[in-house]
Amino acid sequence: MKNNSVAEMTAEQTLSENDLLIEQAYEAMANGGESPTEIKNTKSPSKWEKWKQNFKRRGWILLFILPALIYVFIFCYGPMYGILVAFQDYMPGDKIIGSGTQWIGFGNFKTFFSDPNFGTYFLNTFLLCILGFLVGFPLPIIVALLLNSVRPKKIKKGLQILYYAPHFISLVVLVGMLKLIFGSDGLLDQLSIKFGGDANGLQLFLKPEAFRPLFIFSGNWQDFGWSAIIYLAALSGVDPALHEAAKVDGASRFRRIFSVDLPAILPTIVMLMILSIGNLMSCGYEKVLLMQTGGNLETSEILSTYVYGGLMSGQYGLSTASGLFNSVINVALLVIANFTSKKLANQSMW
Amino acid sequence: MKKAIIGIAVAVIWFAVVISYTVIATAGKGDEDGHEFTVLTVKEETVKDYNTMPVFKALAKETGKDVYWTYNTSTQYSNNTDPVGLSGIDAIYHSNFSNLQLYNYGSRGRIVAIDQYLKYMPNFSKILDERPDIWEALKSPDGHIYSLPRVEEMGLKTHPNLLFLNKAWVEKLIDSNNMPSEVSSLTKSDLVDGLTLKRSQFKAILQKFKDTHSESDIPLSFVSGCWQGNESDLIASFGVPENTQHKTIVDDKIIFTVESENWYNAIKELNDWYNKKLIRSTAFTQTQDEFLAKGQDGRYGSFYWWEKETVVSSDLQDDYIMLQPLVDDATGKQYVGLSNELEIEKGACVILSACHDKEGLLSYFDKFFEPLYSAQLNYGSIDSGAFEKQKEGEKLVPNDDHGAQSADDFRMKNAPYGVVYLTQEVWDNYVEMEPRAKLRLERLDVYLQNNAFDNIKAIPNLNYTKDELDTLHRYENSLGKNITSWMINKITSSGSPSVSDWQSFLKTNGTSISKIKEVNQRAYDSYLEATNSSN
Numbered sequence: 001m002k003n004n005s006v007a008e009m010t011a012e013q014t015l016s017e018n019d020l021l022i023e024q025a026y027e028a029m030a031n032g033g034e035s036p037t038e039i040k041n042t043k044s045p046s047k048w049e050k051w052k053q054n055f056k057r058r059g060w061i062l063l064f065i066l067p068a069l070i071y072v073f074i075f076c077y078g079p080m081y082g083i084l085v086a087f088q089d090y091m092p093g094d095k096i097i098g099s100g101t102q103w104i105g106f107g108n109f110k111t112f113f114s115d116p117n118f119g120t121y122f123l124n125t126f127l128l129c130i131l132g133f134l135v136g137f138p139l140p141i142i143v144a145l146l147l148n149s150v151r152p153k154k155i156k157k158g159l160q161i162l163y164y165a166p167h168f169i170s171l172v173v174l175v176g177m178l179k180l181i182f183g184s185d186g187l188l189d190q191l192s193i194k195f196g197g198d199a200n201g202l203q204l205f206l207k208p209e210a211f212r213p214l215f216i217f218s219g220n221w222q223d224f225g226w227s228a229i230i231y232l233a234a235l236s237g238v239d240p241a242l243h244e245a246a247k248v249d250g251a252s253r254f255r256r257i258f259s260v261d262l263p264a265i266l267p268t269i270v271m272l273m274i275l276s277i278g279n280l281m282s283c284g285y286e287k288v289l290l291m292q293t294g295g296n297l298e299t300s301e302i303l304s305t306y307v308y309g310g311l312m313s314g315q316y317g318l319s320t321a322s323g324l325f326n327s328v329i330n331v332a333l334l335v336i337a338n339f340t341s342k343k344l345a346n347q348s349m350w
Numbered sequence: 351m352k353k354a355i356i357g358i359a360v361a362v363i364w365f366a367v368v369i370s371y372t373v374i375a376t377a378g379k380g381d382e383d384g385h386e387f388t389v390l391t392v393k394e395e396t397v398k399d400y401n402t403m404p405v406f407k408a409l410a411k412e413t414g415k416d417v418y419w420t421y422n423t424s425t426q427y428s429n430n431t432d433p434v435g436l437s438g439i440d441a442i443y444h445s446n447f448s449n450l451q452l453y454n455y456g457s458r459g460r461i462v463a464i465d466q467y468l469k470y471m472p473n474f475s476k477i478l479d480e481r482p483d484i485w486e487a488l489k490s491p492d493g494h495i496y497s498l499p500r501v502e503e504m505g506l507k508t509h510p511n512l513l514f515l516n517k518a519w520v521e522k523l524i525d526s527n528n529m530p531s532e533v534s535s536l537t538k539s540d541l542v543d544g545l546t547l548k549r550s551q552f553k554a555i556l557q558k559f560k561d562t563h564s565e566s567d568i569p570l571s572f573v574s575g576c577w578q579g580n581e582s583d584l585i586a587s588f589g590v591p592e593n594t595q596h597k598t599i600v601d602d603k604i605i606f607t608v609e610s611e612n613w614y615n616a617i618k619e620l621n622d623w624y625n626k627k628l629i630r631s632t633a634f635t636q637t638q639d640e641f642l643a644k645g646q647d648g649r650y651g652s653f654y655w656w657e658k659e660t661v662v663s664s665d666l667q668d669d670y671i672m673l674q675p676l677v678d679d680a681t682g683k684q685y686v687g688l689s690n691e692l693e694i695e696k697g698a699c700v701i702l703s704a705c706h707d708k709e710g711l712l713s714y715f716d717k718f719f720e721p722l723y724s725a726q727l728n729y730g731s732i733d734s735g736a737f738e739k740q741k742e743g744e745k746l747v748p749n750d751d752h753g754a755q756s757a758d759d760f761r762m763k764n765a766p767y768g769v770v771y772l773t774q775e776v777w778d779n780y781v782e783m784e785p786r787a788k789l790r791l792e793r794l795d796v797y798l799q800n801n802a803f804d805n806i807k808a809i810p811n812l813n814y815t816k817d818e819l820d821t822l823h824r825y826e827n828s829l830g831k832n833i834t835s836w837m838i839n840k841i842t843s844s845g846s847p848s849v850s851d852w853q854s855f856l857k858t859n860g861t862s863i864s865k866i867k868e869v870n871q872r873a874y875d876s877y878l879e880a881t882n883s884s885n
Contacts, residue, residue, distance in 0.1 A: 091454045092432030100458070111820065116862050117828035184631045193565070200624065203631045206842050208835070293635055294575065295842060297835035309827065314451050318823075 086321040091314075108321035117301070125302040125326075129283045132216045137276060139224045141269060144231030145257050160232070163225025175290040178218055179205065206295030215291060215300075230272070234265040270347040278334030281326050385418035387711050390436065391443040391766070392427045398763055404733035405726040405766070415714040419443075434460050440705035441715075443768050447497065447697040449490070450819055455700070456496035462701040462708050463494035470709045471716040474498070477771060482881045487694045487811030491819065498715055500698035502728065503773045504787055507691040508808050509794055510578040513676070514661075515555075515652045517541045518669040523558055530554035541671055544796045546684075549587055549676040552652075556628040559651035569627070572654040573641045574634040575834060579655035581620070581633070582687055587676040588616040591687035591806045596833055597870070598688060599807040602878065604870040606863050607687075608833055614852045620841045634838045657790055672793055674800065683802040690809045698769045719771040721780035722746070728772060729784065730764035748784040757784070812873035813880075821869050829862040 045053075081096060086109070088094070089102040112118065143163065150156040169177075181187045182204040189201025204210040238261060246256045285304035292300045303326050310319035342348035391400060400406055400419035410417060420439065427433065433442055434455055447455070455461045468475040478485045488495045521538055523529050529536060532554040533547070547555075556569040563569075572581050575594055585592040590612040592598075597606055607613050623629050632640075645653060645661040648669055655661050658670045675684040705711055717723055729748050730736030738747045752760040761784075777783055783791070814822065836855050840847040856863070 089454075091458060091460075093435040093460060094458070111824050115824060115828055116859070117832065184635050200627060200631060200842070200844075203842060206631055206634065206838060208839065293838075294834045295634060295838040297831050298839065301831060313823070313827075314448065314454070315823065 083320060083324050085317055086324045088317050090316045090320075092316065104317070108317040109325070111318055112322050112325065115306075120298075121301055121303050121306050124299055125281060125283075125304070128212055128215065128288075128299075128302060129280050131212060132219060132283055133276060133280060135216055136220045136223070136227075137273065139220055140227035141231055141265070143224055144228040144235060144265075145261055147228065147232060148235045148261060149253055149257060160225065160228075163228065165225070166222045167226035169222065171287050171290065174218060174222060175287065178214060178291070182210075182214060203295075205291070205293050208296045208298035208300070211291065211296040211299045215287065219287070231265055231268060234268040235261055238264045266345075267347060270341055270345055271349065274334065274337045274341055274349055277337035278330055280333050281329045386416035386707075387440045387705070387714070388418045388420055388438055389441045389443055390433070390439045391419055391421045391768075392424055392446065393421050393444070393766070394423055396763060397766070400766055403764070403766065404731035405723065408726075408731075408733075409714065409717055409723065413714045413717055415710060417711075417714060434700075434702060437704075439702065440711055441699060441701045443699045443766075445497065445697050445700045447700065449696070449814070450823065452496045452697060452700070453490045453492070453816070453819070456490055456494055457492055460703055461496050462703055462705065462712075463496060464498065464701065464712065465495040467709055467712045470713045473716045473719040473771075477501075477719060483810065484694055486813060486877055486880050487692075488696060489813045491814060491816045496700060497697045498699040498718075498769045499771075500695040500767070500769055501693065501771045501773065503693045504777075504783060504791070505693075506787065506790055506794070507693055508688045509686065509798065510656055510689050510691060511572075511580060511583040511654045512657065512790075512793060512797055513583065513652065513654055513673045514650075514658045514670045515545070515673050516559075516648065516650060516669055517671045518648070519559055519563075519651055520555065523555075523562070528558060528562065530558050543672045543793070544674055545671060546674045547676060548679050550679050552673075552676050553623065553628065556623070556651060557626060560627050563651070567649050567651065568630055568632075568644070569651040570623070570629050570633075570653065571641065571645070571650050572633050573636060573638055574838065576638055577689070577691055579638075579641070579653070581654070582689070583654060583675060584620070585613065585616040586685050586687040587678055588612040588619070589678055589681060589683070589685050589802075590616065591685070591803055592616075593687050593689045593808075595690050595809075595830075597690065597809060597866075599809055599874065601805050602807075602874070604809070604867050604874060606867065609856060609863065614847075614849065617837060617840050617852075618847055621843065621846050624841050625844060629841075631842050634842065657786070657793075659786070672797070674797060681802075684800045685803055686798060686801045687803065688806055688808040692808070692811055694811055696811065715769060718769040721772075721776045724770040724772050724776065725781040727766055727768060728770045729781075730761055734764050736760070736764060745780060745782055747782045750785055757786075809870065809874070810877060812870065812877055814869065814873050818869045818873065821865060825862040825865050829859055829866065832859050832862075 084096050087103060087105060087107075088096075089104050089107070090096075095101055115121075147156060147160060147163075150159065166174075179186065182202075183189075184201070184203060184205065186201075189203065192201055202210075204214060242260050242264075243256060246260055251259065282304065283302075285302070285308050288300055288302055288305050289308065292305065303322055307319045307323050307326075310316075310322070338348050338350065393400075400421070406417070406419070409415075422430070422433075427446075430436070433445070452461070456463060464471075464474075468478070484499060484501065485495075488497065488499055490496055520536070520541055524536070524538055530551075532551045559567070559569040572579050572584075574581055577594065580594055582592040582594060585607075590607045590610040591600060592607045592613065596608050596613075597604065599605070620629065624631075636644075641653075641655075642661060644650075646663045648662060648666045650661070652673075653661060658667065658672070662670055675686050677684055699715060701708055701711060701715075718727060725746050726732055726736065732746070735752070736749055738749045740747060748757075750757050772781065782788075832855075840851070
């Protein structure tokens, strides 16, 4: 186990191995005074036995993860049987497994994949999410690194608060603000008309090509400060001695960011990257729905809004099927990302 | 340690309070116990309690049935994924179920097939005998009727748009000698309801409005895609029977208006109107409420709406005149399409299978179809002053004068709507239409007098098979979105849409269009067969 993020577990294990060795040494001495290493060589207990012994002594510690386990099973695994609805002609009130259940196999999937707009929805989802990821992932890292090298504490704190304050604006309010600024008769349009632009203004909310930039940049504006916090926390763990040493060696500030700070938070970055790749195809439907207009449907209709539309019109099976499809893609992406990172950077979740 | 214990105790008590509150809130709702029937209705808080409405008291007295009305607001109701699963209720009034929902619930036996109880429903079965189109409209794919209808035939809904022009603004143009050359012969005495203008003349006037007014005044407004006051009649003036679904019947053939070259010409021209700022982008983004709020102080040069009374404040009513439909410059004719808004609505009431006495409850609801009850359900109870005092045997006349309250407000609070049967026969013999409806009919007579479309029909409630329903669901949703977005994009783009743009748009959506046409045509043909054969 070389994984840093599970460092505690590794430490725990090393400790217990040591304990075990010492115990064995005492036993051995009591038996005849041979050296512990020799004993280990001659009579090494199997891994299983070690585990068993260990469990007997400290097994109760496992109880601490019980609440989390129960939570996960009740709220995450429990409801999962609901994906069966994807293979049914389901109405609320039907039994999910029962005599009256109307199984239709892959019927819902067929309907979904044969939707003439399926390709567009898929591409829209993919582009919206991947572009959001490409912009939104590095941004907080850069911000955290820069913030970390601000020296005056007050300014650093002030900036940090300023950056993460927008996170607390509710989505509806945020989209309302966007519409006031970029929408029909909004601030931007008024300005552009004043300064001799197109007589009708820019009408960004009606332009399909403006939807993605608006969505992504407003989202990042709202969240970059908040996402930077975790990197800042990781950065605070960097040993000042490293910085001192680098300074003595004549490293510039910029150089220190690259050679000291960045390597220090690399494990965090990789872990968060794997996690966000696992969520790549799910960029929440609420904000998309709020920003949707007749004019930008061409780019703003994505898989999750399609699912929402299906639910609203009572097509529960179809919605579940398309939701399941989305999740399967997410899981595949997660596995690929984890595998790649394991091979390339020797960092992985499992 | 002590602090920790106190903390835990507080948390436990808090949880207990929250949980017991939710249990109490969900469990002990209403006092439906001890009544023969409990019916769930969907109404807003401002509407009076049905249990106190005189019309329901009269119904109870006449039928001897003890019906208790409980309610959900429309928000509560739409948040409930399975209203049919609610316990303790026998029926849902204003259920608003779609074709697919009715069929799905019905075929699973969760709501009652009403056609099996017709012998307990003399009024309803008489209606079905006389009106095969109503029977046809209510039928589900399996041939059963799963809901009671709402039938209100005034002939108003098929034409949800009228065009109004700001007379005061035109008079100002005449006074300042600023009239465009296209309408130079127009005098003040011409500015009366029913004025006829060519589209090019109308455009010239709008252009003057734009040039002589500030940014906050709007030459032409409407609410795109709304069921009333949309752009359909403007597009139709190019000679294509447009409606918001872009789908209609011409010579008994289902057609899509978007396939017509006239439709493309209309979009191209609207793009020009947009770029000349005669139409604003808000016409495509605003809601009804926003449209109505902006119109109150007379900021519109012209607008499409159901009526002018709701759009403009009462002191400015005389500033606006109703125009006839715009005359197409190319053909010299007036064209008006038909909306597919139907006067026979399904889903006004469904009976749940859990109901212990279906015959009894249905015989109660059967009374709703009688003219005097229908009228009261639609306008408010006689005993609450909804109608003027009349002698025995005279027609009911809706009362317009409710003191400080407007007629609209009174009706909203006092009329339950829902299951009614109001047809020409009822208007002729039992009830007068309300003054607003009569005024609108008069206006429609003028508006439609020269309509050149005499071969078009609105699409009736068609009866699809289960497979057809699925096909429609598959294609209609995405086609609707594609058309809306293409149309709005092209109208609001700075460049004019080319023929090849339009053709490639048709090509992309060709499959959807032909599938939907095919299914609708099949269903419409059998509709024709069914309604003709039983006549």
